[in-house]
Amino acid sequence: QKEVEQNSGPLSVPEGAIASLNCTYSDRGSQSFFWYRQYSGKSPELIMFIYSNGDKEDGRFTAQLNKASQYVSLLIRDSQPSDSATYLCAVNIGGYNKLIFGAGTRLAVHP
Amino acid sequence: DAMVIQNPRYQVTQFGKPVTLSCSQTLNHNVMYWYQQKSSQAPKLLFHYYDKDFNNEADTPDNFQSRRPNTSFCFLDIRSPGLGDAAMYLCATSRNSGGYTFGSGTRLTVV
Numbered sequence: 001q002k003e004v005e006q007n008s009g010p011l012s013v014p015e016g017a018i019a020s021l022n023c024t025y026s027d028r029g030s031q032s033f034f035w036y037r038q039y040s041g042k043s044p045e046l047i048m049f050i051y052s053n054g055d056k057e058d059g060r061f062t063a064q065l066n067k068a069s070q071y072v073s074l075l076i077r078d079s080q081p082s083d084s085a086t087y088l089c090a091v092n093i094g095g096y097n098k099l100i101f102g103a104g105t106r107l108a109v110h111p
Numbered sequence: 112d113a114m115v116i117q118n119p120r121y122q123v124t125q126f127g128k129p130v131t132l133s134c135s136q137t138l139n140h141n142v143m144y145w146y147q148q149k150s151s152q153a154p155k156l157l158f159h160y161y162d163k164d165f166n167n168e169a170d171t172p173d174n175f176q177s178r179r180p181n182t183s184f185c186f187l188d189i190r191s192p193g194l195g196d197a198a199m200y201l202c203a204t205s206r207n208s209g210g211y212t213f214g215s216g217t218r219l220t221v222v
Contacts, residue, residue: 004153008151032208032209034210034211036210041218042215042216043199043201043213043214043215043216044154044201044211044213045213046210046211046212049209049210088153088154092208096142096159096161096166096207097142097205097206097207097208097209097211098144098156098159099156099211100153100156101146101153101154101155102153103151103152103153104151104153
């Protein structure tokens with residue numbers, strides 16, 4: 001069974017700090033990795049994707065991928081209260097761009 | 112703006128009464144997906160369409176059916192809803208690769 005594992009949290013960080021969110025996946029054949037943000041009662045929205053080992057930066061967000069360790073992470077710099085949400089990690093598992101999602105990590109940024 | 116639209120936003124149905132959820136898109140994406148998300152759980156893939164080719168996940172209950180009459184529209188039919196089917200139903204679209212665009216979701220309540 002192909003799986004994506006995330007710590008459910010909550011991860012509590014002070015405003016302005018760096019939030020670090022982690023994800024592991026089981027399918028070694030996965031090639032595409034995504035981070036989605038989901039506010040309570042809303043649908044997920046895409047934050048970042050990463051395909052290659054290493055780091056990818058977009059504004060305050062950095063995605064990190066290590067395929068050998070089957071590990072993906074998301075760093076959020078200068079965290080803001082508006083970043084408080086659940087962050088879902090998603091991994092491509094095969095044809096037709098099928099994604100399997102983790103259950104998410106709840107992030108709480110306090111002033 | 113190009114988007115994915117789900118109707119209705121909230122749906123209340125009676126136990127055992129058939130219900131249909133709808134999804135439309137103006138993105139002209141060839142792949143459409145239906146996910147079920149229960150509270151604090153990962154979105155779970157029910158079906159996806161690559162153009163008109165229908166793909167059913169092995170563990171999707173027979174109680175769930177889907178139709179895609181054209182590129183723009185996709186429907187989820189629940190033939191006999193049970194209390195365990197109460198969830199957020201998410202429609203998403205994508206091209207052959209890359210992240211999904213989600214609709215706003217339909218929150219289904221079974222009474």
